[in-house]
């Protein structure tokens with residue numbers, strides 16, 4: 042069955058490619074913007090993306106193009122699947138073609154360095170439309186490409202955006218849950234990448250199931266402490282975009298952030314790891330940005346501080362893990378029993 046709603050996906054990396062395949066498979070006309078003309082030609086000719094998810098056969102109606110203006114102008118609903126470092130620049134390039142009627146949804150899980158902004162804030166500042174949303178949740182692109190049963194979250198204050206995203210994405214293997222807390226959903230997606238690096242490191246060091254559980258639960262405590270200090274609703278962290286995404290990214294080597302941690306735990310340098318990954322691991326830059334923000338606001342984030350030492354100050358994961366255990370004893374759920382400063 043073919044539908045009328047015209048959709049664009051901006052960014053043909055792993056996630057943009059997976060999303061495009063879902064939307065086209067659901068019968069919606071979809072255009073995919075990529076910046077490399079050779080890649081666009083290969084996708085149109087072979088109906089696969091040879092660089093990202095090369096095993097996935099894309100429906101024939103997927104059209105790839107490097108013409109951002111054309112892709113954006115011809116769509117009503119636009120997903121932006123660009124890593125945080127390039128997000129604002131691409132949005133700026135798209136801006137002349139955007140109208141107040143466009144629905145704009147970010148899938149990006151990271152922060153814009155300038156002003157420590159989330160992508161929804163970048164869109165609110167630079168896009169001429171109020172129809173803004175974010176898509177986040179436990180959504181490993183490679184599992185979506187295999188049609189593994191999955192759930193995701195569309196967060197938006199705008200009911201039209203929520204409904205349209207549910208319409209174009211949902212099918213027999215993907216459920217799309219709605220939320221209005223765009224800020225909390227987006228924060229969950231961006232922050233969990235940090236702790237996936239820690240979990241990968243713990244796995245490489247041979248740590249046990251107790252350790253993994255401690256790590257994830259204390260990560261949740263730290264994430265929600267940070268989010269509450271920034272004015273977010275901690276309850277959103279109990280949902281798919283909070284604890285859900287934390288679990289998947291901290292458990293699976295399919296996560297690039299987890300793999301960065303694993304490689305660090307095996308003794309590789311960050312430079313080697315980033316060079317060989319060939320894809321984005323947002324957590325690396327997020328650790329730097331969140332540490333600076335936590336320092337500025339005086340927010341207690343021992344896991345972030347420890348990871349910063351390993352990634353950017355040459356400390357060994359083993360010595361940092363030991364010092365974490367030697368810290369002052371603390372409280373479990375600080376919304377129940379407040380932590381003593």
Ligand SMILES: NC(=O)C1=CN([C@@H]2O[C@H](COP(=O)(O)OP(=O)(O)OC[C@H]3O[C@@H](n4cnc5c(N)ncnc54)[C@H](OP(=O)(O)O)[C@@H]3O)[C@@H](O)[C@H]2O)C=CC1
Pocket residue numbers: 052053054055056057075076077092093122123124125126127128130131148149150151180181182183319320321323
């Ligand atoms: N992969 C996943 O499982 C999921 C990823 N996400 C999030 O989606 C976002 C995108 O990730 P993902 O698709 O996986 O990343 P990938 O590393 O797989 O691909 C990145 C894509 O963005 C393009 N790109 C990179 N930098 C720029 C730039 N400066 N300007 C324009 N295009 C650029 C790349 O183009 P080129 O190939 O030409 O370099 C490529 O198409 C991230 O924030 C990620 O956290 C969210 C959910 C799941």
Ligand SMILES: O=C(CO)COP(=O)(O)O
Pocket residue numbers: 150178179180181182234237286289290295296297298299321322323
């Ligand atoms: O966000 C993701 C899964 O929900 C993907 O995680 P990585 O970016 O670590 O691969």
